[in-house]
Amino acid sequence: MSVLDDLAVKAGDDDVVGGVPARMVAAPANTEEAAALIAAAQDLAVVIRGGGTKLHWGNPPRDLDLIIDTRRLAGVVEHAAGDLITVVRAGTPMAELHSLPGQQLVLDAPAGATAGGTVAANGSGPRRLRYGTARDLLIGITVVRPDGKIAKAGGKVVKNVAGYDLGKLYTGSFGTLGLITECVFRLHPEPAATLFVRATAPPGHVARILAAQLAATAIEVHAAPGADPEIAVLLEGTASGVRDRAETVAGLLDGGEITEEPPPWWGVQPPGDVTVKLTGVLSQVPALVATSVGAGATVTGSAGAGVLYAGFPVEGCDPHSRVELVRAAAVRASGHAVVLSAPESVRDTLDLWGPVPGLSLMRRVKDQFDPAHRFAPGRFVGGI
Numbered sequence: 394m395s396v397l398d399d400l401a402v403k404a405g406d407d408d409v410v411g412g413v414p415a416r417m418v419a420a421p422a423n424t425e426e427a428a429a430l431i432a433a434a435q436d437l438a439v440v441i442r443g444g445g446t447k448l449h450w451g452n453p454p455r456d457l458d459l460i461i462d463t464r465r466l467a468g469v470v471e472h473a474a475g476d477l478i479t480v481v482r483a484g485t486p487m488a489e490l491h492s493l494p495g496q497q498l499v500l501d502a503p504a505g506a507t508a509g510g511t512v513a514a515n516g517s518g519p520r521r522l523r524y525g526t527a528r529d530l531l532i533g534i535t536v537v538r539p540d541g542k543i544a545k546a547g548g549k550v551v552k553n554v555a556g557y558d559l560g561k562l563y564t565g566s567f568g569t570l571g572l573i574t575e576c577v578f579r580l581h582p583e584p585a586a587t588l589f590v591r592a593t594a595p596p597g598h599v600a601r602i603l604a605a606q607l608a609a610t611a612i613e614v615h616a617a618p619g620a621d622p623e624i625a626v627l628l629e630g631t632a633s634g635v636r637d638r639a640e641t642v643a644g645l646l647d648g649g650e651i652t653e654e655p656p657p658w659w660g661v662q663p664p665g666d667v668t669v670k671l672t673g674v675l676s677q678v679p680a681l682v683a684t685s686v687g688a689g690a691t692v693t694g695s696a697g698a699g700v701l702y703a704g705f706p707v708e709g710c711d712p713h714s715r716v717e718l719v720r721a722a723a724v725r726a727s728g729h730a731v732v733l734s735a736p737e738s739v740r741d742t743l744d745l746w747g748p749v750p751g752l753s754l755m756r757r758v759k760d761q762f763d764p765a766h767r768f769a770p771g772r773f774v775g776g777i
Contacts, residue, residue, distance in 0.1 A: 401430075411737075420464060424466075428541050438770050439767055444506045463510075479496075479578050487511055498578050500527055518660045521698050532547050538570075547577060662733075663691035667736075667743075688719055699726075713739075730747055731745065731747065745774075
């Protein structure tokens with residue numbers, strides 16, 4: 394009996410990706426078992442599933458024989474506090490890593506998200522302004538390639554960058570290059586104090602905060618049709634230093650409220666049937682917000698990092714024209730617009746990714762790692 398026969402079970406009604414049902418589901422318990430499973434599944438189309446929080450992103454797979462579930466690939470392997478690193482298995486919930494003893498993995502992620510899934514989607518949240526994304530905090534990785542071979546890169550020391558490019562390659566690859574089984578992350582100390590400053594103010598006020606060089610951890614914006622836009626700023630550090638900086642920010646926002654709690658929209662993607670991730674240079678963020686709100690979208694996101702999310706309903710509008718409108722605004726802002734989610738009734742007719750200058754290179758990488766195009770077939774940009 395092969396590992397595939399031993400591990401795989403018949404898929405259930407909920408084992409669906411983008412409307413495409415799977416035939417089988419398998420949940421390996423470690424890297425070696427995962428490698429044996431993949432080696433035995435050479436004729437099968439595979440999609441990897443972690444917590445499922447981003448499984449609705451991207452195109453539906455062209456084929457789907459097997460879902461590899463990573464939930465048994467869970468647990469903290471090592472927490473080296475002196476080196477400010479942690480080694481975790483890919484299926485570990487991010488909630489367990491946000492607060493390790495005295496330290497934290499500063500990757501904001503939705504409830505239920507896993508470490509491997511966050512890396513595969515290059516996830517981040519409000520604190521990306523100060524700490525970066527998964528691509529910046531990942532210093533080592535273990536993967537199983539589509540041919541069943543195990544590969545490792547990076548190390549367990551922040552300054553050790555041997556083989557680090559493999560980690561960057563798999564970060565944001567959406568499961569198209571193989572299975573991530575283990576991650577090594579850089580950690581940061583937990584701050585002694587945190588405060589938020591919240592105010593009703595136009596996005597243009599973000600420039601004041603950035604110019605003041607107050608070392609804000611996050612600068613977020615919220616804007617919706619028919620409502621005044623809001624700005625919220627997160628500050629971290631010593632108690633006295635944070636309080637002084639918070640008072641300065643409050644003055645720059647013409648009377649902001651200082652609070653220990655974030656606003657309810659903090660780190661939450663906006664409501665709507667269609668959700669679009671928008672990027673742009675900082676100077677163009679106010680125009681990008683204004684165009685999106687004018688198109689009927691609610692916008693939240695990191696105004697200080699040039700990463701926004703726009704959500705709008707399908708009913709009573711043409712989603713295609715709205716997507717093209719905000720995409721044109723993102724291009725004018727020297728950025729991009731990617732449709733993250735949309736109802737099945739319109740998703741197949743939307744251009745989810747927009748223009749991608751490096752598409753030919755991405756195709757060559759896919760051909761090198763997965764010549765048969767078995768992993769997440771058609772899920773990524775350009776049908777990769």
